[in-house]
Amino acid sequence: MTSTNIKLTYFNMKSLAETMRYLLKYGNIEFIDSRIDGEEWSALKPNTPFGELPLYEENGKVVSQSVAIIRYLGKKVNLAGADEWEDLEIDALVDTIKDLQIKLIPYAHAKMADNKEKQEELKQIILSETMPYYLKKFESIVIENNGHFIKDKLTWADIYFTTNVDIYNAVLDMDVLEKYPDLLKLKNKVEEIPSIKAWIEVRPETEF
Amino acid sequence: MTSTNIKLTYFNMKSLAETMRYLLKYGNIEFIDSRIDGEEWSALKPNTPFGELPLYEENGKVVSQSVAIIRYLGKKVNLAGADEWEDLEIDALVDTIKDLQIKLIPYAHAKMADNKEKQEELKQIILSETMPYYLKKFESIVIENNGHFIKDKLTWADIYFTTNVDIYNAVLDMDVLEKYPDLLKLKNKVEEIPSIKAWIEVRPETEF
Numbered sequence: 066m067t068s069t070n071i072k073l074t075y076f077n078m079k080s081l082a083e084t085m086r087y088l089l090k091y092g093n094i095e096f097i098d099s100r101i102d103g104e105e106w107s108a109l110k111p112n113t114p115f116g117e118l119p120l121y122e123e124n125g126k127v128v129s130q131s132v133a134i135i136r137y138l139g140k141k142v143n144l145a146g147a148d149e150w151e152d153l154e155i156d157a158l159v160d161t162i163k164d165l166q167i168k169l170i171p172y173a174h175a176k177m178a179d180n181k182e183k184q185e186e187l188k189q190i191i192l193s194e195t196m197p198y199y200l201k202k203f204e205s206i207v208i209e210n211n212g213h214f215i216k217d218k219l220t221w222a223d224i225y226f227t228t229n230v231d232i233y234n235a236v237l238d239m240d241v242l243e244k245y246p247d248l249l250k251l252k253n254k255v256e257e258i259p260s261i262k263a264w265i266e267v268r269p270e271t272e273f
Numbered sequence: 274m275t276s277t278n279i280k281l282t283y284f285n286m287k288s289l290a291e292t293m294r295y296l297l298k299y300g301n302i303e304f305i306d307s308r309i310d311g312e313e314w315s316a317l318k319p320n321t322p323f324g325e326l327p328l329y330e331e332n333g334k335v336v337s338q339s340v341a342i343i344r345y346l347g348k349k350v351n352l353a354g355a356d357e358w359e360d361l362e363i364d365a366l367v368d369t370i371k372d373l374q375i376k377l378i379p380y381a382h383a384k385m386a387d388n389k390e391k392q393e394e395l396k397q398i399i400l401s402e403t404m405p406y407y408l409k410k411f412e413s414i415v416i417e418n419n420g421h422f423i424k425d426k427l428t429w430a431d432i433y434f435t436t437n438v439d440i441y442n443a444v445l446d447m448d449v450l451e452k453y454p455d456l457l458k459l460k461n462k463v464e465e466i467p468s469i470k471a472w473i474e475v476r477p478e479t480e481f
Binding site: 114115116123126128129130132133134136137140141149150152153154156157159160161164198199202 | 322323324331334336337338340341342344345348349357358360361362364365367368369372406407410
């Protein structure tokens with residue numbers, strides 16, 4: 066695969082694109098890691114499929130929708146399930162991890178608007194209800210599957226979870242896995258994969 | 274496949290479960306169409322994967338997350354893409370159709386709360402901006418692919434779109450495809466598939 070076959074276009078952020086970068090690095094697939102600013106995005110937006118980033122381009126064809134792209138890359142680098150039912154379990158977990166990310170958006174908005182009162186109110190619910198509800202369930206699944214989301218083995222659900230935890234942590238300014246040692250162990254395991262570890266060491270430093 | 278292998282659990286609604294029912298009918302797969310009320314749901318909820326409906330059960334294993342289940346069923350009844358790239362295109366379109374559905378939620382809430390002012394304000398934006406933005410793009414794709422979302426053939430993206438239009442129509446009390454003849458033609462084509470047509474004739478009548 067030559068370096069010009071695949072191009073990822075996103076802002077200079079980890080956020081919604083970082084799982085794609087991890088998967089491409091994991092599969093030793095070369096890609097153009099195009100990072101654009103707001104002005105470039107304004108110029109590009111009208112020519113995108115649905116006005117959204119990140120964009121994934123392969124052999125001149127372009128798509129958006131991050132989870133769809135991540136699933137495609139997960140299959141490409143052999144991190145999909147062993148059969149259709151495992152793929153269903155991965156897809157269901159990933160959409161649930163995405164749901165949790167979406168539940169943090171009102172808090173992120175309150176933070177950006179510097180609305181301290183709203184921020185405190187939402188953070189209280191997130192920390193006492195939302196995060197524990199999901200993280201406890203995720204941890205049970207990971208314990209049951211010997212350190213992974215799906216049957217004792219690495220899948221793209223593990224990678225997606227790892228990069229999403231970085232989003233949760235950045236939004237909430239804390240380590241959300243502090244009380245979840247088995248989830249933290251899984252995240253560390255993903256980040257210790259040599260090609261991913263090497264990427265983390267050289268990638269642009271960004272808050273989100 | 275015996276009738277007890279597969280069970281779908283949802284409220285007595287089309288909404289998030291109807292694509293699953295269409296796909297199961299399309300594949301002539303028998304299933305238990307379990308419709309529960311609020312009281313039954315309260316009792317069941319703590320024992321579900323993530324406290325959400327619909328639930329899909331096969332051979333005693335249970336999952337939630339509607340799009341994940343729909344993708345699984347799409348593959349089961351041979352309505353997936355011909356290759357990984359087509360599957361990516363289907364997944365990206367389906368998540369975009371879901372995004373449009375999610376954009377109607379604030380309006381649906383204003384309607385339920387009988388907040389006329391908020392309702393009018395949101396409906397105005399939906400009808401003048403949101404729906405045309407997506408529907409025009411969807412129609413271009415369907416025209417380009419000779420009446421389908423993906424290369425001249427029926428896929429689960431077409432089925433998902435068809436049932437989602439029923440959601441848009443029910444929420445907005447109108448026919449959103451009135452000015453989109455090619456999309457309407459696609460919806461009619463799906464509803465004329467004999468097994469789906471037969472299902473529409475006998476299914477419980479519900480508003481949503």
